[in-house]
Amino acid sequence: MKKMTMYLYSLIFIAGAVHADEFTQQDLKLWKVEYESVVHKGRKVFIDPKLGTNTVTCNECHPNATNTHPETYPKFQKQLGKVATMAEMINWCIANPLEGKKMALDDPRMIALIAYITEERRGVTLEPGKH
Amino acid sequence: MKRREFMKQVSIVAAGTILPMSVIEVAFADNPDGTKSGENFTFAVISDAHLQQIKGAKFVRNWDMGLKRAVAECNLMNPKPDFVLFGGDLAQLGKAAEIDHGAEILSALRSPVKMMMGEHDYYLDLGEHWMKRFGEPHYSFDHKGTHIVVLNSILVDEAWINKWKTPMERMQTMAGLDDPNGSPFMVGLAQREWLKKDLENIPKDTPIIVFSHSPLQKIYKGWNFWTDDAELVQDILKPFDKVNVIYAHVHQIQYNKIGNIAFNSVMSTAWPWPYPETYKKAKSYLPKLTVHMNRADPFFERDATGWQMIDVHSGRVDLHFLLPHNENRIVAYNEKTQQPEDVKYQTEQIPPQKHY
Ligand SMILES: [Fe+2]
Numbered sequence: 001m002k003k004m005t006m007y008l009y010s011l012i013f014i015a016g017a018v019h020a021d022e023f024t025q026q027d028l029k030l031w032k033v034e035y036e037s038v039v040h041k042g043r044k045v046f047i048d049p050k051l052g053t054n055t056v057t058c059n060e061c062h063p064n065a066t067n068t069h070p071e072t073y074p075k076f077q078k079q080l081g082k083v084a085t086m087a088e089m090i091n092w093c094i095a096n097p098l099e100g101k102k103m104a105l106d107d108p109r110m111i112a113l114i115a116y117i118t119e120e121r122r123g124v125t126l127e128p129g130k131h
Numbered sequence: 132m133k134r135r136e137f138m139k140q141v142s143i144v145a146a147g148t149i150l151p152m153s154v155i156e157v158a159f160a161d162n163p164d165g166t167k168s169g170e171n172f173t174f175a176v177i178s179d180a181h182l183q184q185i186k187g188a189k190f191v192r193n194w195d196m197g198l199k200r201a202v203a204e205c206n207l208m209n210p211k212p213d214f215v216l217f218g219g220d221l222a223q224l225g226k227a228a229e230i231d232h233g234a235e236i237l238s239a240l241r242s243p244v245k246m247m248m249g250e251h252d253y254y255l256d257l258g259e260h261w262m263k264r265f266g267e268p269h270y271s272f273d274h275k276g277t278h279i280v281v282l283n284s285i286l287v288d289e290a291w292i293n294k295w296k297t298p299m300e301r302m303q304t305m306a307g308l309d310d311p312n313g314s315p316f317m318v319g320l321a322q323r324e325w326l327k328k329d330l331e332n333i334p335k336d337t338p339i340i341v342f343s344h345s346p347l348q349k350i351y352k353g354w355n356f357w358t359d360d361a362e363l364v365q366d367i368l369k370p371f372d373k374v375n376v377i378y379a380h381v382h383q384i385q386y387n388k389i390g391n392i393a394f395n396s397v398m399s400t401a402w403p404w405p406y407p408e409t410y411k412k413a414k415s416y417l418p419k420l421t422v423h424m425n426r427a428d429p430f431f432e433r434d435a436t437g438w439q440m441i442d443v444h445s446g447r448v449d450l451h452f453l454l455p456h457n458e459n460r461i462v463a464y465n466e467k468t469q470q471p472e473d474v475k476y477q478t479e480q481i482p483p484q485k486h487y
Contacts, residue, residue: 047307054191055183063309063354064412066405067426079430093429097193097402124411 035115042116045109052098058113061097065120072130086114170275175208175242177201177438178218178379179399181251182229182236190232193432194223197400198236201438204453206241212440213274215242218379218397219249219285219344225302227260234264249344249380250285250316250355255302257292258283269322271329277338277443280329282322284343284358284378287314308354308404315352316345317359326367338373338446346378348387348394351407351415356381368392373446383435384452386462386471387418393464393471394418395450403427403435422476424457431456 046065049055062068073086080088087110091102103110180198183191205215217237222229230252237244248268252261258268268283291314295301304312318326333339341347347364350356358364368374374392382399383406406423407415427435433455440451447464450471454460458481461474 053185055185056191056193059307059309060181061402061404063404064410066409079428097429121411 038112038115039119040116041109042112042114042119045113046116051109052094052100054099056098058093058098065117068117068121069131070114070118070121071124071126071128073128075129075131086117090114090117171442171444172213172275172277173210173440173442175205175212175215175438175440176218176377176379176397177205177215177237177400178397179220179249179382179401180217180233180236181220181223181399181401182233183223184226184228184232190229191223194401195236197402197433197436198233200433200455201400202236202239205438206239208440211242213242214245215240216245216281216342216377217247218342218377219247220251220379220399221246221249221261222252224299224306225252225255225260227256230260230264245281247281247342247344247379248283248285250305251302253285254305255298269325275443277340277446278330278333280326280339280341282318282326282341282343282347282364284318284345284347285316286319286322287316311353313355315357315359316355318343318347318364319360323360323363323367326364330367330371333371335370336372338375338443339368339371340375340377340443340448341368343376343378345380346385346394346396347376347392348389348418350381350385350417351413353410353413353415354404354407356407356415365389365392375446375448377441377448377450384424384460384462385418385421386450387420388470393447395448395462395471397439397450398437398452398454400436400438420470420472422473422481424454424460425481428456 045051046058046062049057051057059065068086068089070086073089074083076082077084077089080092085105087105090110090113091105094100095102177198180201181194182198183194185191205212221233221237246261246265246268248258248261252258262268269281271278271280273279292301295304304310305314307313330339343358345358346356347358347361349358349361368376369390369392372391376392376394377397378394379397379399381396382402382404383396384398385394385396387394403424405426406417407413408417424435435454435457437452437454437457439453442449442451445464445466447466449461449463452460452462460476462471463474464470465472
């Protein structure tokens with residue numbers, strides 16, 4: 001078994017040496033920094049009284065993004081009458097409790113919100129379709 | 132009033148309206164010699180309205196509706212509650228406009244009103260406007276044989292209070308429940324000394340009700356479901372046979388028993404909060420005794436908000452939760468097990484909400 005692992009390692013090592021696109025420490029750092037900056041931005045949007053029109057913020061009702069269940073999407077959202085992504089439910093909460101305007105699904109603020117919400121839920125088993 | 136009659140009244144109100152509040156009844160059993168040790172009575176708790184100013188005379192409609200409904204429902208109670216305690220967080224950002232707006236809505240109540248301070252009322256001007264309106268934030272009174280204490284449990288140390296650039300920055304930090312720069316609440320030394328004095332001459336078999344905004348027990352520090360000197364306050368209450376602590380702040384049903392002290396939380400009229408254990412990144416300590424509420428349905432604005440009528444009997448309290456869009460719940464003191472229990476759901480979990 002040990003021998004096998006050693007063999008695999010050396011294969012990977014050789015492959016890495018042959019191909020130029022191996023992941024460097026710099027790559028890892030870049031991903032982390034980029035990701036974390038968007039998570040951070042997401043938290044800012046999540047507590048921004050100007051996101052909607054009535055000064056209400058997401059974290060008033062969802063401290064630490066609880067009860068947002070990112071791990072359950074996509075799922076059948078009975079109230080919307082269809083299988084929806086979390087972004088659609090985020091838009092619902094923007095339009096209703098926050099009395100705001102729905103965002104484009106690829107709006108950078110939407111992506112940031114999803115990043116923050118999902119990060120707060122790290123470690124929970126993925127269960128699409130579950131309520 | 133007989134218990135049965137009272138319940139009928141409650142269900143009539145609950146069927147006719149969709150409101151969030153809590154009703155609490157305190158009742159006294161007959162002594163073995165046939166005499167009464169005190170009178171049964173009923174009071175209401177309305178709490179955590181979080182009235183939030185948008186601009187000028189414009190306030191967040193949803194939160195206004197919650198408080199107005201609780202006040203209207205409470206006025207329909209017959210007989211009227213002996214008094215209504217407002218459990219704190221009348222305002223969202225401690226503004227004079229928010230506190231005045233709240234005072235105006237509460238002025239429609241047809242029972243005497245007692246006020247308690249919440250952190251949202253305090254951290255802008257350190258309670259100045261609130262105190263101008265409602266007086267001292269800690270006090271006690273006697274009612275039909277029960278000694279009732281209202282505490283201001285949302286204090287923090289001086290260093291935290293003074294570290295902010297502006298009062299609004301301080302207020303906003305404390306207003307964010309999950310803001311990591313907040314600070315744990317405490318009753319503080321001065322008030323604990325006051326409490327000791329206040330209870331000095333009260334006979335140990337007198338039933339005690341203590342109101343505090345934050346839980347006088349430690350559940351989850353991250354959201355201030357917590358009072359830092361909780362054990363020290365509990366120590367002061369320990370010598371009494373029957374102590375009931377009723378707290379606000381948590382926007383959900385919680386109950387517990389520690390020694391002789393029964394703990395009950397009350398609902399918010401504004402919005403529900405998830406139980407802290409649904410935050411998977413941190414450990415929390417919700418009392419095992421508590422049967423959770425169902426998850427809220429955001430498509431029904433008032434779902435999982437509420438208020439409560441409380442009956443006091445034998446010096447113990449039963450809470451009747453009026454929960455719009457949710458089955459009403461009763462958490463009553465069980466004399467057999469000597470602890471607060473949900474009269475219907477204590478042994479079986481609540482089935483998922485039908486409308487969800
Ligand atoms: Fe509070």
